[in-house]
Amino acid sequence: MLSERIAALYALLKCNNTDIARFAGCSTGNISRLKTGNRVPGPGSRSIAVFAEGVYGYSDYENMLPTLRKLCGSPGDSKEELIPALKAWLYGSEEIVIPEDAAEPRTRQTKKIRIKTFGEKLDRAMQLLDLSNAQLASHLNIDVSLISRYRRGIYSPLGNERLSEKLADVLRNRAEKSEKKEELAALCGTSADRLDADSLASWLYETEVSDSPQIAKKLLGSLDSFSPQRTLINAVPNIPAIEKVPRYWGSEGLRNAVIRFLSDAAEEGGELLLYSDEPMDWMTEDRSFFALWAMLMMRCVQSGVKIRIIHNVDRRAEEMIAAVRGWLPLYISGMIEPFVFSSTRNGRFSHTVFLHSGHACIHGFFPAGQKERWYDYLTAPGELETVERGFDAMLSEASPFLRTYTPDTAAEYRAFVSAAPRDRGFMLSALPSATMTEDLFRRVISHSEADEEHKKRALAAYRRLRGRFLEDLKERSVDMILCTGPSGYGPDMTVDLSLDLTGISAICDPDEFKEAVSGIIRLVGSEKNFHLTLLPDFPFRDIQIVTFKDAVSVLRRQEPCAAFVFLNPVLTDAVSGYIASLRGNYAQHRRDVIEKLEEMMERTEG
Secondary structure, eight states, X not given: OHHHHHHHHHHHHTOOHHHHHHHHTSOHHHHHHHHHTSOOOOTTSHHHHHHHHHHXXXXXXXXXXXXXXXXXXXXXXXXXXXXXXXXXXXXXXXXXXXXXXXXXXXXXXXXXXXXXXHHHHHHHHHHHTTOOHHHHHHHHTSOHHHHHHHHTTSOOGGGOHHHHHHHHXXXXXXXXXXXXXXXXXXXXXXXXXXXXXXXXXXXXXXXXXXXXXXXXXXXXXXXXXXXXXXXXXXXXXXXXXXXXXXXXXXXXXXXXXXXXXXXXXXXXXXXXXXXXXXXXXXXXXXXXXXXXXXXXXXXHHHTTOEEEEEEOOTTOHHHHHHHHHHHHHHHTTTOEXXXXXXXXXXXXXXXXXXXXXXXXXXEEEEETTOSSOEEEEEOOHHHHHHHHHHHHHHXXXXXXXXXXXXXXXXXXXXXXXHHSOSOOEEEESSEEGGGSOHXXXXXXXXXXXXXXXXXXXXXXXXXXXXXXXXXXXHHSOEEEEEEOTTTTOOSOOEEEOGGGTOOOEEEOOHHHHHHHHHHHHHHHHHOTTEXXXXXXXXXXXXXXXXXXXXXXXXXXXXXXXXXXXXXXHHHHHHHHHHHHHHHHHHOOOHHHHHHHHHHHHHHXXX
């Protein structure tokens, strides 16, 4: 029966009526009537021809043509071979045999967005560890019905400290005995060597932000809208004279200590190691001090002071985005290496360590919420060495937050890209140079106002990008989102090499633009591993985005050029998920993509 075969086909391809209709170029209702059996046309009808075209287009886009071929018994993956085989299978009478090694749709192979509730997390962990309700209840010495309520999110053991800690211990021990420690660590967003009862408990009981598209938009919007001109302090604050004493009291004392600390660091150079988990009111409530702090931090960076900071953000995405916004002017210098803890901090105490390695340290430790606070200003070598060992211990429990690369460190960025897993996706707001021939690129780059040395570096960068692109096409899927705007670009038809941190771009003339688009059309039509999605809008104008397996790189197209490589799993998952959702929402049949690209060329001629 036709409807049963369509249902089996959908289960195999993990698709729905909307997916097929998008690639068939018809309404969802037309496809729905076939699936429900309300309409049973003949194998030679136009309805089945359109449906088969949609199934082929979807399977092609999702890299599932081999799976479809096995189902239908087709001799090959070409449209001429597979569509007739599909039609014959749809109306066949033989038993439906689902291929055992069916592929997963490529747009659903993106990393999972973090599970947000305790129940969902526990359920996922128990499935991974093949742990039944009865087994877990026996380990915890509680009623089995309670485990069921835990998994459904009705109850949580968080109020029972002994039970909540024991649950984390049971899961960790089970992972070790079943040799699934690495899998459980990946689920928790950490590494196997850092997986312990504390990190498991932090993951289980923390509620994380679930609205990943909004997280990604806020993060990317901050990077896109950043303007160093708006950030620079116009009026340089006066630096007050600070009394040099061994102890400073309260918020005002901490401000004075920080002025002394940063002023000396800017003069002496070296490295700063920074951590504080107390409320930031001491910095933000006094606007004049905040301006002075920002100026002194910038002065340190300009003096060559390197900074390692452990941000106090508790892995919550909103706090991470706030950290990015607040520290972006300093991040962009490339002199700051930020980290975040992979587990929740101890909420009973507040701890501040501002260490100028080998020179001085502001140190405070007191019960959280205590009003009378003091900060010791340490300068004795033995004390500084002890504090630095303590900071290194904290750093060993933290994970990298992001890395910043500038044109001066472009070689390091290229080394990172070369070493990263080759599963990549791109979201571009300018024409990709990697799809151009070298002859075309040379002509385009000749329009640039850059000097000859800069152009030589741009050509070398193009060759690297082009080489990686062609290598990837041979072996794996290359996903690219190209933001064109509703009219398919405008007078600023730019090509840039921000993906390789050259800091150079050029504007195509109309003929060059048409040649560039024509090259993309050839790739869409001939390269099965090249998947292009056209986005009729510019969510972000001045950044290019590259997603890797475990990282996201956001590159600024405007001065100052920089690449921000995010390594934190909460943020990388959010951005990867956001881009995957765009691909899914705007996915089209190759034929339709080519038609839109051809329309862009025609508008250029007009």
